[in-house]
Amino acid sequence: MEETIEQMSDLILNEAWRRRASDIHFIIGANEGMVKYRIDGELLLYKKLDKVLCRRLISHFKFLAAMDIGEQRRPQGGTLTVQLQEDILQLRLSTLPNASEESLVLRIHPQNKRTPLTKLSLFPRSIHTLSSFLHHSHGLLILTGATGCGKTTTVYSLLEEVAKRRACNIITLEDPIEQRNETFIQVQVNEKAGINFQTGLRAILRHDPDIVMIGEIRDEYTAKIAIQASLTGHLVLTTLHTHHTKGAIYRLMELGISLHDIEQTLVGIVSQRLVKVICPYCGEECSLYCQARDSRRLGVYEILYGYNLKQVIREARGEEVTYSYMTLPRLLRKAYGLGYVTDGEIMV
Known part of the structure; x- marks a missing residue:
């Protein structure tokens, strides 16, 4: 038939x-x-x-x-x-x-499968650092990376984690809403109804939020209102398309944000990549039908914050500085040296 x-x-x-x-x-x-x-x-x-x-x-x-x-x-x-x-x-x-x-x-x-923050990263220490950003009452946290690298999953996991820790009003502005979650208020961009990123963000800031998630900084206005929100007592999480953490600072500058405001608001920049992890059950290439693992890929996070972030901002001003932090290439080489990934992952 x-x-x-x-x-x-x-x-x-x-x-x-x-x-x-x-x-x-x-x-x-x-x-x-x-x-x-x-x-x-x-x-x-x-x-x-x-x-x-x-x-x-x-x-x-x-x-x-x-x-x-x-x-x-x-x-x-x-x-x-x-x-x-x-x-x-x-x-x-x-x-x-x-x-x-x-x-x-x-x-x-x-929609009904959540990935807890503790299961996202190849290196557990990265999760501790990411989790520490949630203690901030205000500021701007930016996640960067290529399309499909898991930025949205990381952002949702962070929001769910902070919702568990404290009673707070979390509002998101997304286009589109990728995961429905009743823990926080989710606003869908709808141009026909007059809700774009500009009008949506203005309305959200009048709705007494503690934490604001902006799906993506796309233009000068979105960047400026994200900075404004973080300066006025809100923790703002957002994503930005750059190749690495340092690139986010220069991208904000291109969008008209001053280095002074960047220094006042940024609490951290995270650049991530998903890597195939060697399967202990199937060998190097995990079978598409392997049911023994939760995920065949895990995140590797380049995290720029604290002293190193301040030094990179000073570098953007043209000053000569020194700093050292674990970049994605270094983290990938470490993962290869520990036998977590194949050499193909560090060649990409």
């Missing part, structure tokens, strides 16, 4: 979740369609399909996410919540047209 589109879409989602994929790609080539899974950072082929069937699957997911099925000439975005047995997943959909076809990517965000 031939599978229906609904059955096939359920099969693809279930298999992606079973393999712990972070994304599902639907791609239509010249002769056939393909479904690919991104697993541990690698894009792997799951199956090949007839082009017509692949188009129908794309249309099916667009329909479920209330996207315009007839529009294939411009990019679209949407969200969809599905339940797979006991697990609730939020899917973020993104379409992109090419010369003759349309591709679709589903980003998978589990």
Whole structure:
């Protein structure tokens, strides 16, 4: 009996979740369609399909996410919540047209599986340092790193940790909200409703927050209001796209933030990367079906704070300074020397 589109879409989602994929790609080539899974950072082929069937699957997911099925000439975005047995997943959909076809990517965000702060890092000492930032009543904590390196997971784990420690009002401003959490107030950017990062942040600051999480510093206004919030008695957590911790300081300067304000507000900058850890059960390459481990990848954190942060800010002023802290390359070499990762991880 031939599978229906609904059955096939359920099969693809279930298999992606079973393999712990972070994304599902639907791609239509010249002769056939393909479904690919991104697993541990690698894009792997799951199956090949007839082009017509692949188009129908794309249309099916667009329909479920209330996207315009007839529009294939411009990019679209949407969200969809599905339940797979006991697990609730939020899917973020993104379409992109090419010369003759349309591709679709589903980003998978589990909603009821939380990763505690203690299980994020390859090196436990990094968690102690990250946790210490939560003692600050005000200031700015920035997380940097490439797309897909786990910044959002780290931010949510930090927020959940501080919510356990003390009674406080935590408000987030996100686009989109990637993990629903009833512990704090989450505000979704909605341009049609007049809620963008500017209006959203202004409203949040009038709502008596103790801690504010801004999904990402994207422009000069967002940067300035994040600085303003941290100067007026709020602990602000946010992300920024830079290659390393020092780069965050220069990026803030490019966005019009003075070095004086940076020095007054910054409590720490964290740059992170996910690395594949050698599996004690499977050998170097952990099987996609290995059930003996919680995660095949762990975070490596470059953390700039305290004396070293002050010295780097002085360096940005043009002063000659000395400092020393564990950068990502040094941490990766340490991980390799201890036998935690293969040499391929330190070559990237």
